[in-house]
Amino acid sequence: MKKILQLAIIAVIATLMSCEKEEQNLQKEINDEISDSQAQNDGKFKKEIIVTDASGNNQAFYAIYSDDEQLLNDYLEANHLSLKINQDDVEILKNTGKNSTQKLKSTTSENFDLLEEPKIIVELVTTNLQESVVSYSLEVEQTQLKSTNDFIFGYPVGYTTKNDFIGAVHKGWGYEFVAKFRYKSKWYSSWKYLEVNGANAWYIYPSGDYYCALDEDYDLYKRGIVIYPHSYQSGTNYTIYYNSNDFRGRDCTIGSYDSANCYVGTPPDGTTAFIYANNFYYTAVSGNQCPKSGSWFDGANCFVMDIPSSCVPFIWSNRWYVKTDKIPH
Numbered sequence: 177m178k179k180i181l182q183l184a185i186i187a188v189i190a191t192l193m194s195c196e197k198e199e200q201n202l203q204k205e206i207n208d209e210i211s212d213s214q215a216q217n218d219g220k221f222k223k224e225i226i227v228t229d230a231s232g233n234n235q236a237f238y239a240i241y242s243d244d245e246q247l248l249n250d251y252l253e254a255n256h257l258s259l260k261i262n263q264d265d266v267e268i269l270k271n272t273g274k275n276s277t278q279k280l281k282s283t284t285s286e287n288f289d290l291l292e293e294p295k296i297i298v299e300l301v302t303t304n305l306q307e308s309v310v311s312y313s314l315e316v317e318q319t320q321l322k323s324t325n326d327f328i329f330g331y332p333v334g335y336t337t338k339n340d341f342i343g344a345v346h347k348g349w350g351y352e353f354v355a356k357f358r359y360k361s362k363w364y365s366s367w368k369y370l371e372v373n374g375a376n377a378w379y380i381y382p383s384g385d386y387y388c389a390l391d392e393d394y395d396l397y398k399r400g401i402v403i404y405p406h407s408y409q410s411g412t413n414y415t416i417y418y419n420s421n422d423f424r425g426r427d428c429t430i431g432s433y434d435s436a437n438c439y440v441g442t443p444p445d446g447t448t449a450f451i452y453a454n455n456f457y458y459t460a461v462s463g464n465q466c467p468k469s470g471s472w473f474d475g476a477n478c479f480v481m482d483i484p485s486s487c488v489p490f491i492w493s494n495r496w497y498v499k500t501d502k503i504p505h
Contacts, residue, residue, distance in 0.1 A: 220243050222239055222240065222241050226238075229260070230258070234309055236259055236302070236303045236304075237304075238299060240299075242295055247295055248296065256316075256317045257314060287406050287408065290356070294333055296331070297400075298333065298416075300336070300338075313418065317411075331405075332404045333402070334403075335416045336399070341417070346414055348426055350411065351382070351409045353379075353409070356401070356404070358400045360396065361396055380414070427500060427501040430481075431496075441496050442494070443458035443459075443495075450491060454489070468480065
């Protein structure tokens with residue numbers, strides 16, 4: 177009995193030692209990751225800003241990081257950040273139909289230095305959004321202020337989030353840019369760049385629906401995208417997205433793309449555009465006159481056109497619009 181008890185005690189001690197060793201190995205792994213992560217921190221200097229949409233009713237809290245305090249100040253002086261609500265246009269990276277010819281397998285390319293780490297990090301911390309908001313994005317626009325820093329638009333900028341999606345869409349003007357994705361699998365992990373079929377960077381062109389994203393199929397603690405602008409590019413010609421509910425491209429089932437939505441038309445002077453029963457209308461002139469070509473009086477107002485069921489229509493500044501077409505998942 178005494179021998180059996182001794183064996184049991186030895187077994188318990190061995191188990192505890194094994195658990196302790198596993199914990200030590202795990203702690204060493206975490207410490208190593210933390211050390212790597214600290215070596216890749218987002219920057220010694222930080223500015224915290226609140227970004228709003230046009231209405232002022234939706235806000236997002238951002239932290240902007242850099243190792244260069246003057247560069248950080250220059251960036252904030254030269255750029256205006258705002259939210260774009262319910263007007264998104266991105267698709268997932270693994271649908272490589274239009275991305276397949278964009279891959280860069282080299283770390284160097286003319287007009288791009290892909291070995292350079294981002295000098296500015298823009299991190300989405302939290303949001304305060306109304307219930308009607310299903311998707312939102314960050315718009316970065318050049319201000320009218322002249323920066324004292326000549327290369328304000330020439331360096332790579334990183335965008336990070338704990339959301340389960342991040343992506344970028346070209347606005348359709350200017351030069352192409354290059355995008356690289358990076359991620360942290362755990363809170364203590366260091367940043368790692370995503371590689372697909374030997375490529376870790378993608379050209380995003382102004383022509384066509386070129387887009388890229390790191391989506392929710394990847395179970396990650398944090399994800400990011402680094403944008404490398406063309407060396408000749410002035411101003412930010414891309415939009416960053418954090419939500420995959422309603423991502424859209426630049427194609428229009430009806431109307432024409434105006435850099436944000438599909439412009440359909442404007443009613444005659446002195447009339448009012450409106451939507452009724454999924455049709456575009458405007459108010460009649462002199463009781464029953466419809467001066468716009470192709471429109472006709474329906475007994476109450478002037479009918480313009482049916483709205484396709486796939487379109488999301490709206491009126492802005494007394495003009496007819498629809499959202500751009502969804503990019504299929």
